[in-house]
Amino acid sequence: GAVVSQHPSRVICKSGTSVKIECRSLDFQATTMFWYRQFPKQSLMLMATSNEGSKATYEQGVEKDKFLINHASLTLSTLTVTSAHPEDSSFYICSANSMGQETQYFGPGTRLLVL
Amino acid sequence: KNEVEQSPQNLTAQEGEFITINCSYSVGISALHWLQQHPGGGIVSLFMLSSGKKKHGRLIATINIQEKHSSLHITASHPRDSAVYICAVGFTSGSRLTFGEGTQLTVNP
Numbered sequence: 001g002a003v004v005s006q007h008p009s010r011v012i013c014k015s016g017t018s019v020k021i022e023c024r025s026l027d028f029q030a031t032t033m034f035w036y037r038q039f040p041k042q043s044l045m046l047m048a049t050s051n052e053g054s055k056a057t058y059e060q061g062v063e064k065d066k067f068l069i070n071h072a073s074l075t076l077s078t079l080t081v082t083s084a085h086p087e088d089s090s091f092y093i094c095s096a097n098s099m100g101q102e103t104q105y106f107g108p109g110t111r112l113l114v115l
Numbered sequence: 116k117n118e119v120e121q122s123p124q125n126l127t128a129q130e131g132e133f134i135t136i137n138c139s140y141s142v143g144i145s146a147l148h149w150l151q152q153h154p155g156g157g158i159v160s161l162f163m164l165s166s167g168k169k170k171h172g173r174l175i176a177t178i179n180i181q182e183k184h185s186s187l188h189i190t191a192s193h194p195r196d197s198a199v200y201i202c203a204v205g206f207t208s209g210s211r212l213t214f215g216e217g218t219q220l221t222v223n224p
Contacts, residue, residue, distance in 0.1 A: 108157040
């Protein structure tokens, strides 16, 4: 099946710094990518939907200036957590699909710890 | 009320037992997904269904569109099946998914 990778798999950073997470579709063109956040013992929560070449659509309550999403190509989307704070510590997961396709392919996730 | 409800929340079984996890949703959907998440966090897509039944190895997924209900069955369960199983639905084709709360399955040897 199709493969989606994320980098890094885990990252520890100091409060106030910015962290960039990459999501890549390795063998298909991802017209849409979704970014999720998952807190311990909770389900995935959609943060934003990103279509290649256009601005991301953010879910209610998600600050677009804090979580910058760029989807400049059909194989790469990035999520930048700006001025990270300890409460941003979470597991971030991306998924991707191709135009008109139902199947979503999930990345392995990135665990962020902000000290 | 969550649009997608799973039951049970937690399930403990002995190795070899037949396991069923249920998922109900409130409105018509385009597709339903069953996902598996292991303790490390990575998510694997097990099935995508829009009707009927699918089988892959020891896993079987069924969906009843009229009753808005899906089940995931695991036959001859094994400790390596221990994971969180998540039901997710797409209400329109290719759109965002809405997730259930997940079912934590523990299979003891």
